[in-house]
Structure formats: structure tokens, C-alpha cells
Amino acid sequence: MKNNISHWFASLVSVPVAVVAGMFSMIAFDIHLVFDTMIAAGGFFAAYFPTQSITLNSQLQKMGITKSEYRYVKAQLAEAREKIKRLRQSYKNVRTLKDARLIYDINRLVRTVYQTVENDPKLFFNIQQFFHSNLDSAVNTIEQYLFLYKMPGKTKEEKVKLHETRISLLELKRTIQSNLSSMNKNSYQALEVEKDFIKLNRKLSTSTMKLDNTLDEQKVKLRKKEKEPVYQNRGEDDERGK
Numbered sequence: 001m002k003n004n005i006s007h008w009f010a011s012l013v014s015v016p017v018a019v020v021a022g023m024f025s026m027i028a029f030d031i032h033l034v035f036d037t038m039i040a041a042g043g044f045f046a047a048y049f050p051t052q053s054i055t056l057n058s059q060l061q062k063m064g065i066t067k068s069e070y071r072y073v074k075a076q077l078a079e080a081r082e083k084i085k086r087l088r089q090s091y092k093n094v095r096t097l098k099d100a101r102l103i104y105d106i107n108r109l110v111r112t113v114y115q116t117v118e119n120d121p122k123l124f125f126n127i128q129q130f131f132h133s134n135l136d137s138a139v140n141t142i143e144q145y146l147f148l149y150k151m152p153g154k155t156k157e158e159k160v161k162l163h164e165t166r167i168s169l170l171e172l173k174r175t176i177q178s179n180l181s182s183m184n185k186n187s188y189q190a191l192e193v194e195k196d197f198i199k200l201n202r203k204l205s206t207s208t209m210k211l212d213n214t215l216d217e218q219k220v221k222l223r224k225k226e227k228e229p230v231y232q233n234r235g236e237d238d239e240r241g242k
Contacts (some may be wrong), residue, residue: 018044093146
């Protein structure tokens with residue numbers, strides 16, 4: 001999450017403050033080392049918390065979310081991280097290559113969504129269905145499916161139910177892909193704007209080049225016209241001289 005930046009920046013500021021406070025206490029007050037250490041720690045926290053808060057608020061303002069929204073997204077990501085661990089552990093129960101491929105695809109999509117929201121928490125509100133419903137469905141269904149699939153002595157009806165469950169997982173995979181597309185909708189719109197801007201610049205450049213070529217041609221024609229009377233005058237002077 002983005003708070004790592006504010007944490008490291010605040011630590012970078014607070015450590016020198018703590019060192020200075022501890023050294024000042026040792027030199028100025030000349031008291032017990034325990035108290036010097038406590039003063040140094042107090043200087044660290046006195047510098048850390050305001051710096052971390054100011055840096056985080058500045059980052060949240062750039063991201064366009066409030067601190068309460070940020071905390072909520074952070075809590076949701078923490079829950080999602082545990083579910084993703086469970087999803088990753090399900091590989092050990094896979095029995096067929098096609099199931100391994102399906103679970104790999106779902107896991108890859110889930111991790112992509114998680115990492116994207118982790119880098120830009122504001123996107124969470126474009127994809128809440130994934131965190132509140134689809135991720136739970138994916139983890140629980142895959143665990144139950146793999147657990148029942150490895151059980152011996154399955155009846156024909158049980159095999160049919162497992163096949164239907166696998167089809168449901170394929171549908172869930174497409175749903176998560178749809179979630180990902182919905183989350184990236186604004187990014188694709190911005191990409192279209194950039195493409196249109198590039199096309200416009202190319203047209204303007206082409207028009208400017210054509211205009212420059214036209215102006216150059218007109219200058220050449222003017223120079224030729226200016227030289228023609230000079231040649232004519234010289235011819236008339238030669239005739240008069242004869």
C-alpha cells in the first residue's frame with residue numbers, strides 16, 4: 001500500500017531527530033542513560049507521527065480518497081490477502097492438468113486485481129463486487145471442488161455435479177475478467193484520449209509540413225520572377241550597344 005512511502009519517509013526524518021535529541025540530553029542534562037534513551041525515543045515518535053500523517057494525507061489527496069476510505073480499502077485488502085493464500089494452497093489438491101490450468105488462470109486474475117487495487121486504492125470502488133462476492137465464491141468453490149474430486153468411489157450423479165461445478169468455475173473466471181475490465185475502464189478511456197491526441201498532432205504536423213513546402217515553392221517562384229526582368233534588361237542593353 002501507499003502508506004509504506006509515508007512510513008519510510010517519516011522514519012527517515014525521525015531517526016536523525018531521535019539521535020539529536022539523545023545527544024542533546026546526554027550533553028545538556030547529564031542524566032542517567034535510561035532517561036537519555038527515553039528522550040531519544042520521545043524525539044523519534046514526536047517527529048514520526050506528524051511527518052507520517054502529513055505525508056499520508058498528501059498521498060491520499062493525490063489519489064482522491066479520504067483517510068476513512070483508505071482504511072476501509074486497507075482492511076478489505078488484508079482479508080483478500082488471506083483468501084488468496086488459501087487459493088494458492090489449493091494447488092496441492094489438483095489432480096488433473098485441465099483443473100490446474102483453470103485454477104492457475106483464476107489465481108492469476110485474482111492476483112492482478114489485488115495488486116492493481118493495492119497500487120491504486122481508489123480503484124477498489126470500481127470493483128467492490130470482486131472483494132465482497134466473487135473472491136469468496138472462487139476460494140470456497142475451488143476448495144470444495146478439489147476436495148470432492150479426489151474422493152474415491154464417486155457415483156454417476158456426483159461426477160455430473162462435479163462437472164457442473166467446473167462449468168461454474170469457468171463462468172466465475174469470465175466474471176472476474178469482467179471485473180478486471182470494469183476496473184480498467186477509465187484507463188482504457190484515457191488511452192483512447194492519448195491515441196486521439198497523437199493522431200491530432202500527426203495531422204497538425206502533416207499540415208504544417210505541407211504549408212512549409214507550399215511556402216518554399218512560392219518563394220522559389222518569386223525569385224525566378226525577380227530574375228527574369230534582369231535578364232531581359234541585359235539583353236536590351238546588349239542590343240543598344242551594338
